[in-house]
Amino acid sequence: MKSIKLFCPATVANLSCGFDVLGLCLDNVGDEMIIHKTNEPGVRITKIVGADLPLEAEKNVAGVAALSMLSQWQTDFGFDIEIHKKIKAGSGIGSSAASAAGAVFGINELLGKPFEPKDLVWFAGWGEHAASGSYHADNVAPALLGGFTLVRGYNPLDVIKIDSPPDLFVAVIHPQIEVKTAEARAVLKKEVPLKAAIAQWGNVGGLVAGLYTHDYELIGRCLHDGVAEPYRKALIPGFDETKKTAMAHGALGAGISGSGPSIFALCKGLSTAEKVADAMSDIYETIGLPYHRHVSPVNPDGVKILEQQ
Amino acid sequence: MKSIKLFCPATVANLSCGFDVLGLCLDNVGDEMIIHKTNEPGVRITKIVGADLPLEAEKNVAGVAALSMLSQWQTDFGFDIEIHKKIKAGSGIGSSAASAAGAVFGINELLGKPFEPKDLVWFAGWGEHAASGSYHADNVAPALLGGFTLVRGYNPLDVIKIDSPPDLFVAVIHPQIEVKTAEARAVLKKEVPLKAAIAQWGNVGGLVAGLYTHDYELIGRCLHDGVAEPYRKALIPGFDETKKTAMAHGALGAGISGSGPSIFALCKGLSTAEKVADAMSDIYETIGLPYHRHVSPVNPDGVKILEQQ
Numbered sequence: 001m002k003s004i005k006l007f008c009p010a011t012v013a014n015l016s017c018g019f020d021v022l023g024l025c026l027d028n029v030g031d032e033m034i035i036h037k038t039n040e041p042g043v044r045i046t047k048i049v050g051a052d053l054p055l056e057a058e059k060n061v062a063g064v065a066a067l068s069m070l071s072q073w074q075t076d077f078g079f080d081i082e083i084h085k086k087i088k089a090g091s092g093i094g095s096s097a098a099s100a101a102g103a104v105f106g107i108n109e110l111l112g113k114p115f116e117p118k119d120l121v122w123f124a125g126w127g128e129h130a131a132s133g134s135y136h137a138d139n140v141a142p143a144l145l146g147g148f149t150l151v152r153g154y155n156p157l158d159v160i161k162i163d164s165p166p167d168l169f170v171a172v173i174h175p176q177i178e179v180k181t182a183e184a185r186a187v188l189k190k191e192v193p194l195k196a197a198i199a200q201w202g203n204v205g206g207l208v209a210g211l212y213t214h215d216y217e218l219i220g221r222c223l224h225d226g227v228a229e230p231y232r233k234a235l236i237p238g239f240d241e242t243k244k245t246a247m248a249h250g251a252l253g254a255g256i257s258g259s260g261p262s263i264f265a266l267c268k269g270l271s272t273a274e275k276v277a278d279a280m281s282d283i284y285e286t287i288g289l290p291y292h293r294h295v296s297p298v299n300p301d302g303v304k305i306l307e308q309q
Numbered sequence: 310m311k312s313i314k315l316f317c318p319a320t321v322a323n324l325s326c327g328f329d330v331l332g333l334c335l336d337n338v339g340d341e342m343i344i345h346k347t348n349e350p351g352v353r354i355t356k357i358v359g360a361d362l363p364l365e366a367e368k369n370v371a372g373v374a375a376l377s378m379l380s381q382w383q384t385d386f387g388f389d390i391e392i393h394k395k396i397k398a399g400s401g402i403g404s405s406a407a408s409a410a411g412a413v414f415g416i417n418e419l420l421g422k423p424f425e426p427k428d429l430v431w432f433a434g435w436g437e438h439a440a441s442g443s444y445h446a447d448n449v450a451p452a453l454l455g456g457f458t459l460v461r462g463y464n465p466l467d468v469i470k471i472d473s474p475p476d477l478f479v480a481v482i483h484p485q486i487e488v489k490t491a492e493a494r495a496v497l498k499k500e501v502p503l504k505a506a507i508a509q510w511g512n513v514g515g516l517v518a519g520l521y522t523h524d525y526e527l528i529g530r531c532l533h534d535g536v537a538e539p540y541r542k543a544l545i546p547g548f549d550e551t552k553k554t555a556m557a558h559g560a561l562g563a564g565i566s567g568s569g570p571s572i573f574a575l576c577k578g579l580s581t582a583e584k585v586a587d588a589m590s591d592i593y594e595t596i597g598l599p600y601h602r603h604v605s606p607v608n609p610d611g612v613k614i615l616e617q618q
Contacts, residue, residue, distance in 0.1 A: 189503065202462055208521075
């Protein structure tokens, strides 16, 4: 194989109750990436379409993730990476994770798959480290493994993939404002009241149970966030009304995607997800804030190969 | 049916990562209870063998639980309850929960089962309220439903039962010291560092996943407690050494049962559980502290009917 073209999916992290541990993979929202094997060793970002991001591999999320992987696998050839960004940076649906995940997935394919998917999550996490200054895997894990993922811990990295119930769909509204991850981190408290923490881990346990048993109502009951949402929602105009509208139109639950500003809703059935996305869109029409609207099944597999030769 | 004789099982709450939400049911450790239908309305505790507990129904855990249920179901007859306590009060393996669970289970049978098992958990929780001053269901839920249980929340009560993987066994050591629940509560911090809280809900999610997928290693990796154990272990002489020994002898994980002083270890296979229980016993032999030792499968069903007529 000399080159590979990939779909690099967007992802929704946290999922209300699972701050820093849970995530899911979207199926029809994502970047495209083309990676060519070249005679020249090393990694080069040759082209980025749709975003103003650094071309130097050492400063680019995809480049850093790729170099992290290649530090564990010596080759006498190299890779040219071309990125077509469709996920907006700072949207809260895993833009940097998509690039990091695509780079390690694609190069692994071109190397003949020496690494397991869970190794790829580890390498891609270093791309996230380059983007945000802290190592985290709650977006790269679902981008690479698909379905729902739980990052249980980091020492060592322990990631559990959970398949999605078949009839679960995701509605996402991305209001076009900037919420910097650093700012969204800064508003959080460093301590959580024990009572709120107990509710949170009860909900994480319940959500995982609901996913295994395909209990959509239980999944909905678990989508509460007493840790980040109470503080972060102030950064997102129209959040309360949007969430309320999503619930009124039949969403199982709704909350902030990652550190925002995107808002996600989980829904049973495509038609409900479409209705919920329309209703959430109406809020931003009324506010007069530009937005992107997405409706997607849960992507069962993560990064997809579009072409290879 | 005029009378019923029951086995009322002991239970292990918290399970390291799941403070206040998780529990499991033991299979061969428990009280016996005999309930007779009588012509005289009301609930009477006619006899308690093996413990010095109040006979007035309104002050007795079993009585309070029974009265809570009967406030929702009028009868022109009543019930005499005889309790043979085998679980020591204050042991940390759900002594009061066993009595509360037995009373509501037995009376429900004698009434012709008007209530669902999850209703019974709610009523039994009021027995726990009488015992400790706070409503909680993390012992009565596994005592009534069997297996593992997750109390997701209380408004309204939301309890999820998870079947145990078949090869999971529990070793329990009960050092004969008194740890008052109130004291064990008092040593806890009212706030949890966000980092410790994240680790805790990652572990709860992982443990639930491990139970559904029968992944014994994953179950073991999740048995950590950064919230209660660091403070409560000081109340239990020999805790660190006992836990270390349990792990060295092959336990998947070990921790404080409920609020202590009992120490539990989850093990794959009966022979490992026996070895672990022996090794934990040796610690208390050396310390010179009297103890009880239990090895049990996970009870799949909760309270059992021994006789009825």
